[in-house]
Amino acid sequence: MPDLTPSWFVYILRCSDTSLYTGITTDLTQRLHEHNHNDKGAKYTRGRRPVSLVYQEKSVSRSEASKREYRIKKLSKKKKEQMVRDFEAFKI
Numbered sequence: 001m002p003d004l005t006p007s008w009f010v011y012i013l014r015c016s017d018t019s020l021y022t023g024i025t026t027d028l029t030q031r032l033h034e035h036n037h038n039d040k041g042a043k044y045t046r047g048r049r050p051v052s053l054v055y056q057e058k059s060v061s062r063s064e065a066s067k068r069e070y071r072i073k074k075l076s077k078k079k080k081e082q083m084v085r086d087f088e089a090f091k092i
Contacts, residue, residue: 008065010072012055012084015048020080022072024065028056055087 006026013021025031035041059065
């Protein structure tokens with residue numbers, strides 16, 4: 001029987017002012033659209049559009065995704081920027 005539980009993702013967005021926003025979702029495409037086009041996006045990103053997806057990682061559960069999001073949000077911007085650079089380098 002297939003596992004129907006949704007996959008959770010931790011993601012980082014780059015806002016138009018170069019700031020970084022971290023969140024969690026089960027649907028990256030839909031969530032990015034919400035951040036850029038409607039009021040379901042986070043209040044933080046609404047005034048900093050457009051935003052682009054610069055980092056993502058899969059989590060095994062909502063709980064694990066939330067814990068990882070919390071840890072990332074506590075990092076300095078310099079460390080988050082390094083995560084983004086490492087992610088970009090890995091994609092190539």
